[in-house]
Amino acid sequence: MEIRNIAIIAHVDHGKTTLTDAILRQTGTTEEGVTMDSNALEKERGITIYSKNTSVVYKDTKINIVDTPGHADFGSEVERVLRSIDSVLLIVDAQEGPMPQTRFVLKKSLELGLKPIVVINKIDKPAADPDLTQEQVFELFLDLRASDEQLDFKVVYAIGRDGIAKKHLDDESKDLVPLLDTILEKVSPAKADVNAPLRFQPFNLAYDNFLGRLAVGRIYEGKIKTGENLFVKKMNGEKDSGKVTKLFTFEGTKRKEVNEAFAGDIVMVAGFPKIDIGETICALENQEALPVIKIDEPTISLKFLVNDGPFAGREGKFVTNKQLRERLEKELEVNVGLKIEFFPECYLVYGRGELHVAILLENMRREGYELQVSQPQVIIKEEGGKKLEPYEEATIDVPQEYSGAVIEKLGKRKGIMTDMKKTGSQVRMLFEIPTRGLLGYRSEFTIDTRGDGILCSRFLEFREYAGAISKRDVGSMVSMVGGKSAGFALANLQDRGVLYIGPATEVYEGMVIGNVAKGTDMSVNPIKGKQLSNMRSSGADEAIQLIPPMKITLERGLEVMAEDEYMEVTPLSVRIRKQYLKDIDRVRASRKK
Numbered sequence: 001m002e003i004r005n006i007a008i009i010a011h012v013d014h015g016k017t018t019l020t021d022a023i024l025r026q027t028g029t030t031e032e033g034v035t036m037d038s039n040a041l042e043k044e045r046g047i048t049i050y051s052k053n054t055s056v057v058y059k060d061t062k063i064n065i066v067d068t069p070g071h072a073d074f075g076s077e078v079e080r081v082l083r084s085i086d087s088v089l090l091i092v093d094a095q096e097g098p099m100p101q102t103r104f105v106l107k108k109s110l111e112l113g114l115k116p117i118v119v120i121n122k123i124d125k126p127a128a129d130p131d132l133t134q135e136q137v138f139e140l141f142l143d144l145r146a147s148d149e150q151l152d153f154k155v156v157y158a159i160g161r162d163g164i165a166k167k168h169l170d171d172e173s174k175d176l177v178p179l180l181d182t183i184l185e186k187v188s189p190a191k192a193d194v195n196a197p198l199r200f201q202p203f204n205l206a207y208d209n210f211l212g213r214l215a216v217g218r219i220y221e222g223k224i225k226t227g228e229n230l231f232v233k234k235m236n237g238e239k240d241s242g243k244v245t246k247l248f249t250f251e252g253t254k255r256k257e258v259n260e261a262f263a264g265d266i267v268m269v270a271g272f273p274k275i276d277i278g279e280t281i282c283a284l285e286n287q288e289a290l291p292v293i294k295i296d297e298p299t300i301s302l303k304f305l306v307n308d309g310p311f312a313g314r315e316g317k318f319v320t321n322k323q324l325r326e327r328l329e330k331e332l333e334v335n336v337g338l339k340i341e342f343f344p345e346c347y348l349v350y351g352r353g354e355l356h357v358a359i360l361l362e363n364m365r366r367e368g369y370e371l372q373v374s375q376p377q378v379i380i381k382e383e384g385g386k387k388l389e390p391y392e393e394a395t396i397d398v399p400q401e402y403s404g405a406v407i408e409k410l411g412k413r414k415g416i417m418t419d420m421k422k423t424g425s426q427v428r429m430l431f432e433i434p435t436r437g438l439l440g441y442r443s444e445f446t447i448d449t450r451g452d453g454i455l456c457s458r459f460l461e462f463r464e465y466a467g468a469i470s471k472r473d474v475g476s477m478v479s480m481v482g483g484k485s486a487g488f489a490l491a492n493l494q495d496r497g498v499l500y501i502g503p504a505t506e507v508y509e510g511m512v513i514g515n516v517a518k519g520t521d522m523s524v525n526p527i528k529g530k531q532l533s534n535m536r537s538s539g540a541d542e543a544i545q546l547i548p549p550m551k552i553t554l555e556r557g558l559e560v561m562a563e564d565e566y567m568e569v570t571p572l573s574v575r576i577r578k579q580y581l582k583d584i585d586r587v588r589a590s591r592k593k
Helices: 016-026 040-045 072-082 100-111 130-143 177-186 321-334 354-366 400-412 442-448 487-493 554-560 583-592
Strands: 002-010 052-058 061-067 087-093 117-121 154-159 164-166 199-208 212-221 223-225 229-233 239-243 246-251 254-257 260-262 266-270 280-282 300-306 339-342 347-351 371-374 381-383 386-399 416-423 426-434 454-464 475-479 511-516 522-524 565-569 574-578
Touching: 002 016, 002 072, 002 100, 002 177, 016 052, 016 061, 016 087, 052 266, 061 177, 072 100, 072 199, 087 100, 087 130, 087 177, 100 130, 100 386, 100 454, 117 130, 117 177, 154 177, 164 177, 199 266, 199 321, 246 260, 300 321, 300 354, 321 339, 321 347, 347 354, 354 371, 354 554, 354 565, 386 400, 400 416, 400 426, 400 442, 442 554, 475 574, 554 565, 554 574
Parallel strands: 002 061, 002 087, 052 246, 087 117, 117 154, 475 522
Antiparallel strands: 052 061, 154 164, 199 212, 199 280, 212 266, 223 260, 229 239, 229 280, 246 254, 246 266, 300 347, 300 371, 339 347, 371 565, 381 386, 386 426, 386 454, 416 426, 475 511, 511 574, 565 574
């Protein structure tokens, strides 16, 4: 059976997973209601976090499909996948057009010499303009210096939600057959040199409590059998060996155990506990290794510590330093975009962005872990005596009336506008800005644009340090006592800034309960009740009117916390606290600086 290997790439929410699910249903591979986004977090957020493999059989041809994440923070997943497939389906929203992650994933695929098939999706949207989108995609190809062969790309129009694809806009269609036919027509069959000695390279890792580390990759040459003894060529030139204990191929959303697999196929191999992405599994000891897969460096770092706050151990099941270390070591087994330095008192975690770290924290709290983290900091490099920091390209779509506020805020954060286009009442702006400038801005952006703006960013490169950025223009409202918050006290405090808690919330000394518009920290008493007396007053029976508090979520907490604060993460709560809980200790610490 011939094999075609493809990956589906796109910007976040342009319809990759929906289209993949429709292909699986129409080829009879899965039942109705089954989706590729199987992880609980993926279902809740509606985004793909982990790249996943599946396969369908169409016209006696096996099509291996890799569904990739669309968010820039999970870009490391996409980079690895592209090396192991023969073509990509580039999905572009017919209304939004090419977005930052579209550019990122397309650039990577063009550099590898792949020839994409462009799928213009969601053509049924009210403001969809497929012709303009096709023109913008062509301009993007030109901008990324695509070859003449790559510029001659095939375009398919689709409504992924309804499972419809068309080769021309005015065609009649009821299914995805035009898309599947295009894949067979335009994607070359995988090279299948079965007689050569085995060469297999993993592009992804999985973990099983019984089998240990599993390598997901492509067989480039030869065949692989269960029980075979093979060699591993490491990236540093060292050699290792192991035995294939289990072998799986992918069928729909499930994995299927097999005894043998051949060149061209994508499989999952168990039996190599130290295997890493980009290494080569060979049949012979003196075989040449395949080119190494490189992964972009992390851009932010933060500390993970044991929770030592007054409420520590109340809600979590795993609260010790040893348990935290074991969990982070397990995460390193599969999360390749993450790097961790282990110290006795804390763990320094390096990630691709705030969402990347927030997903890890969300998974940990759901598993019962309790910990605290410091404010995310950008990674600063030293090269040739110069300080370098990561820069990002931010693409912003906002209604015209809010564009002034956005330009002003990003200007203060060292953002430089490189382009501005007006379409109807909407404005699209491109900024090049240090990652430091974007940290903590997203929640402000939502408020400034009344929730109508779209902000997307992608990593550009490390550039010269841009100097000091003054971004925090609010202070922290810190509780000076412990107890239960009172509505009367909060009603008086809400005029000073935005509250993070509501009435009857347990607080402790040093806990941050809100922010202060004035810009300096303020110690407050949130448990103070109304003085009771037998004297009547004119405002005695007035009802207290409280503004709903701004609830602290993981992403919001990472954005709003200050440098001298920790975010406490437990299975039931997310709190922000000062590193030094007592006021006198904070004063002493500030004097030492």
